[in-house]
Amino acid sequence: MSDAPQDEDRTTQQRLAELSARLEEARLAYYGDDAPVMSDADYDRLERELRALEEAHPQLRRPDSPTQTVGGVVGAAFSPVQHLQRMMSLDNAFTSAELAEWDARVRRELGEVEFGYLTELKIDGLAVALVYEHGELVRAATRGDGRVGEDITANARTIASIPHRLATDDPPALVEVRGEVFFPVAEFEKLNEAQAAAGKAPYANPRNTAAGSLRQKDPAVTASRNLAMYVHGIGAREGVTARSQSEVYTLLARWGLPTSPHTRVLPDLDSVERFIASYGENRHSVEHEIDGVVVKVDEFSAQGRLGSTSRAPRWAIAFKYPPEEVTTKLLDIDVNIGRTGRVTPYAVMEPVTVAGSTVEMATLHNGYEVRRKDVRIGDTVIVRKAGDVIPEVLGPVLALRGPDVREFVMPTTCPSCGTPVGPVREGDKDWRCPNAQHCPAQLRERVFALAGRGGLDIEALGWEASIALTDPEHGRPPEATTERQQPVLTSEAGLFDLRVEDVAGVQVWRRRKKNGVEQEAALEPFFYTRGTAKQPPAPRATTLTLFEELEKAKSQPLWRVLVALSIRHVGPTAARALAQSLRSMERIRSAGVEELAGIEGVGRIIAESVVEWFGVDWHREIVDRWAAAGVRMADEVDASVPRTLEGLTLVVTGSLQNWTRDEIKEAILARGGKASGSVSKKTDYVVVGESAGSKEAKARELGRPILTEQQFEVLLAQGPGGLS
Structure with missing residues (x-):
């Protein structure tokens, strides 16, 4: 008997896991760290591949798949806050054909119902929910994972366009307003001009700078950034009546909330496509960055008929513009060593403005891609950037290729530690440095990553501090004659053993500008002040903060x-x-x-x-x-939660009215049970909600006990004895 179907299934499972892991990592970097690790286009491509595989193999789809969930994680620096109503994501259309397919489905399902399309620009900003009670702003929160966000109320109050009180004598008892905080393009350019004048590096793009500004611990920093907001809908509400989304916009504007002037209610797909085309040609005429157009069925009654999936409303879609492309000169190709040892070639280019920001480096992914694209040093290359930090070189402009170009050769040794590099397995496109333990570049990347918002959330341990601790000779000029420093941290194992005095002598190589002219690289103390004849060197305020945050990080879950x-x-x-x-x-x-x-x-x-x-x-x-060193290595069991499910395995299928997927899983685990995704003879109970599928049929086939939502709640409270 052939094993081919099983082998194919295993291959599919492996690809599903790989795609999920890469998308999860990208999500964490984008939403948690405000530092994307892949382009929007690459994320969309991987997500579409994952969605296609799941549709072809629905039995392998997991409820926590990136196609079924929303957003990122909540950083420890801000208090978590539960949204009054879930903030969902949007499905995307990338072509006119996909948009027409969505329009056809909407019209088919609504039949003779009359409706319009509320069409608006997709702001490239940070999703935020504002809660007003009796007209007073009581809370502002980021989207987070859609259910739980970060409490940023103090910072949001500093944004001039967000009213602290609604401009009405008859405010609703409660209204949760959704919108997008963004960095106006003009203000962002002013900020970067100030950075350049101060000899500092410019910020990468408006979206991530806005997100970082809104997450400042000091609201005064947020206030200095001149952020803005447009609102585009409401969630939970009491005392608010409206028949359509556009009526809501009129009401929000009357209350003094900032609504976008770039919004239209259009009768059909043709007019929507004209709107999309018009702004596609004039996207830089808008006061904020945009990456597409959002199309919504305007009438609430029609929205209700169309419903939602687990992560997105079926009555709305985002049409994504193609990533912008420009050309520039490829000056050189260098490589970066990542935290897993991956050797990634990147292009060093003449600075060029693309998608609203200036870039001079772009990823080339791996040596195979460099050869496949036939990119050579000295070429004029096409660069694409989808509004993110990491642009991509698409390929050369062959018509402009001169005789002096030269081919790139992948290094055979790690530029950081000198270890031979190459593919781990025959046929691998990625090359890796195997010296994970001692490679300074890998250690530097791991230390930087562990301090991220999705990890231990140590804000003071940023990129430069990670370099100073693990690789102080990074950036050393070839002509330097000073004795090489030994890093104070040769493994992340010693991170929590560090004392303030251990970092007193750490110096880093820096190039300063004087009168606009870049000076030669020189060593500067990093963690301590330089000291004078009257004042000995002392730890900087940021250094003391770092050690305070390291101590707090020990108690992370x-x-x-x-x-x-x-x-x-x-x-x-x-x-x-x-x-x-x-x-x-x-x-x-x-x-x-x-x-x-x-x-x-x-x-x-x-x-x-x-x-x-x-x-x-x-x-x-x-x-x-x-x-x-005292880092927490176990989560205590909450003694107040009874262990009613000890040793029991439960499967929940379908939608429960009072429970989210995450809440169900947490409730089962907290009571000692196991939350499984598949029904077998070892399953103790199968909880069935609305739209239950094959799992319910499998449970009946195997004779496993089936519970309603109400019976599930009894089981949680009383255990199996409560069901008798």
Whole structure:
């Protein structure tokens, strides 16, 4: 009997896991760190591939898949806040044909119902929810994962366009207003001009600068940035009556809330397409960055008939403009070593403005892509950028190729540590440096990553501080004759053992500008002041903050510690699953592949990666030394929650009225149960909600007990005895 179908299934599962892991990492960087690691176009391409695979193999789709969930994570620097009503994402259309397909489905499902399309520009900003109670602004929060966001009320109050009180004598009892905070293009250009005048690096783009400005711990910094906001809808409300989205916009404007002037109610697809084409040709005439157009069915009654999926309304769609493309000169090709040792070539270019910001570096992905695209040093190249930080070189303009171009040759040794590099397995397109333990570049990247918002959230441990701790000779000029420094941190294992005095002598190479002219690189103290004859060197305020934050990071929950270890494929979703199921680092490190793979949200690929990681002695040393330094290695069980499901396996299928997917999983795990994604003979109970599918049929086939939502709640409160 042939094993081909099983082999194909395993290959598909592996690709699904790989795509999910890459998308999860990209989401974390975009929403959590405001520092994208891939272009919008690349993210969209991977998400579409994942969606297509899931549609072809629905039995392999997981409820925590990036196609089924929304947004990012909540950083520890801000208090988490539950949205009154879920903030959803939008499905995308990239071509006129896809938009026409959506329009046809809407018209087919609405039949003879009359409706219009509210058409508006898609602002490239940060989604925010404002809550007004009896006309007073009581809370502002980021979108987060759609259900829980970050409380940014103090910062939002500094934005001039956000009213602290609604301009009405008869305000509603409650209204949750959704909108987008953005950096006006003119203000962003002023900010970068000031940066240049001060000899500082310019900010990359308006979207990420706006997000970073809104997440400042000091509201005065936010106030100095001249951010703006446009509102585009409402969530929860009491005492608000309207028949359509456009009526809501009129009402919001009457209350003094900022609404976009670039909004139209249009009768049909033809007029929508003309709107899209017009702004596509004039996208830089708008006061803010845009990356597309949002089209919504205007009437609320029609919206209700169309409903929503698990992550997006079916009555709205975002048409995404093609990424912008420009040409520039490719001056050189260099390589970067990532935290997993991946060797990534990147283009060094003549500065060029694309998608609203100036870029001079662009990714080339790997040596295979450089050869495939036939990109050569000295070429004029086409650069694409979809409003993010990392632009991409598409290829050369062959008609402009001169005789002096030269081909790029991938280095055979790591530029950071000198170790031979190459593919891990035959046929791999990516090359890696295998010296994970001692490569300064990999350590630098890992330390920077562990401090990110999705990890231990150590704000003071940024990129420059990571370099200073792990690789102080980074940027050393070839002609320098000074003795090389030894880094104070040779492994992340020693991070929590550091004392302030340990970093007193650390210096870094910096190039300063004087009268607009860049000077030669020189060593400067990083963590301490330089000192004078009257005043000895002393730790900088940022250094003291770093050590305060390192101390606070020791009490972070287990899942954040797991993310901070840089275990391949273990992002926030997998880390939460591991922490909720096993509750301690000791249980996780001693678990085998089968036990780990059986945890909902983990799977075999992640399980094998975890076991492989803990099989390395210097990896275990990281955990041991962190534990010895006081880093939290276990999550305490909440004694107030009864362990009513101890040893029981539950499967929940369909939609429950009073519970989200995450809430269901957390409720089961907190009571000692296991939340499984598939029905088997070992399943104790199957909870069935609306639109339950094949899992309900499988439960009946196997004779497993089936519960309603109400019975599920009884089981949670009283255990199996309450069902008798």
